[in-house]
Amino acid sequence: MTTQSQDRVAMLASMLLIRAYEERAIALRAAGSFPGICSSLGQEAAAVGVVGALTSDDKILTNHRSAGHLLARGADAGRMMAESMGRSTGYCKGRSGFLHISAAELGVVLTSTIVGGELSLATGVALAKQMRNEPGLVACFFGDGAACEGIFHESLNLAAVWQLPVLYVCENNQWQAYVHRTETMLGDPITEWARGYGMRSKAVDGNDVEAVRAATLEAVACIRDSGKPYLLELNTYRQRGHLEPDVPPVSPERERWMLTDPIARMEQRMLHAGEIDAAGLAELRQQADAAIDAAIAFASDSPFPDPAELTADVYAD
Template identity: 60%
Template sequence: MTSDTLNPNPLVQALERMVLIRAYEDTLVGLHGQGRAAGTCTSVGQEASAVGVVSALAPEDLILTNHRSAGHLLARGADPGRLMAEVMGKRDGYCKGKSGSLHIASKEIGVVLTSTIVGGELALATGVALSRATLGGEGIVVCFFGDGAACEGRFHESLNLAALWNLPILYVCENNQWQAFVHRKETTLAESVVPQAAALGMDGTSVDGNDVEAVQAAAAEAVAAVRRTRKPFLLETRTYRLRGHFEPDDQSYVDPGELEHWRGRDPIALLRARLERDGRLSAAGADAIAARARAVMEQAVAFAEASPYPGAEDLTSDVYA
């Protein structure tokens, strides 16, 4: 899906990527319901955060992410077919079918790792950035994590070391209000994680994570600051996951009124409405974007299902002592 060749408007391109991410995850949920794919943690509702931040990055920048990683991977340019093959445990997946959906890594697109351990990527990002600072170069490290990880001790430890050692890390907290099955208000009185970074001597800012244009602007400034100063920065994107913690999940623990409010702030619907209102995209053009995403996913599923499973000889490959 090469949106760059379809429409030169950056916001239309952002919509293309967001729609593709949604189509990928909706497809995966559907396949799981049919018993054709494993369950996963989706990022439905958080697409503006992923696309807005990743659009500000350069090819030499490295990404570490968490269990809601599909949006980050696809925004970075990952192939939907290879992602789907990986989730299905097939040999043509990014990690040869050995990672599932929660541990995908891809050196070719600069994604160092996906960690399913809450906050695990925070600790590892410190080491990756220390290596980058030691070796030099313009590239920075971007670490995505959720508000649940911000309640972990490793959050404070990692940010403290990054600030103390002047490490070029952009920390991105996707504050989606839920920590697995526990609401954020049950775990902390703080409305934002930015003051916690400030207490460690780190600059930061908070932005509406469902407004991709606002995220793009904030991310561009944050990335520029990290690149210029070689010091860490915290960007908080305030968003919401519209599906449960892990598929399947009926979200019976969620206040229906709260869920309905955030469905009204669906980032894809908001961006589409803005583009149509401003005359930058027609309704037919928006429908065509959705149709292209569905076609891409049909091809991705066909590719993944045709891919072979790893053989017995793969059991000990890519294993290091």
């Protein structure tokens, strides 16, 4: 198997793991045994393509649709499930829940449910790196809804003026909570807004994992060479409603986007190239399902936090 084929298999396996994780979380939520979640189903290529192009020196700040980013970074699915279920074995000892997971050992600084909240903090994290002369850059994930917030413009302006090593990643999934993006923003694409600050930017097919990976590698190289920020706009589609168990809207737009599902596209590409067959695809799916089965079992068997630790990690000693 060629290196390219191995890379494709690895990217597909990662996307399948993310899909399996979210599908099981959605099913658990529907059964009433899981908290409300904001799914990123359909956006797997964006997570895998970007995160796979980063190094261990790079920091990540993400938003309320963070499961894909965490798993692509190598997060343990069991600890993520445990955190979502409020168990002590979770990444934040059961205190953050599904929507606020951070994993310092993976360089994931935070998950913010405040729309655009990670944008304000990414500038500070990048400034700290610059002042300490630390290697690496800061990757900040946000949606098209956050791009309508004032903090988006403040963050980009400061990063451009101070020449900070920030990779801004806009996952433009066409929907802002319950409102379509065309109802809240004039002009397309968002990359033009970044260029207004003298920042390099590029719009990419966010449902093509290889296109995302190539564009991210190019952007990352530019940031490392210049020390200046860069914005990627990944055009993708949110296949579920805003908050589970919301029913996703049915429309001709959704039907068109479903034809470009990132996993199905990658599978067809690999089948056509003879890099995998139906049995190989089935095996990858079985491996992903088995990993999530184990994750749920681990989380379900984990204890809840001791009430005596209620204020632990809340107040400084």
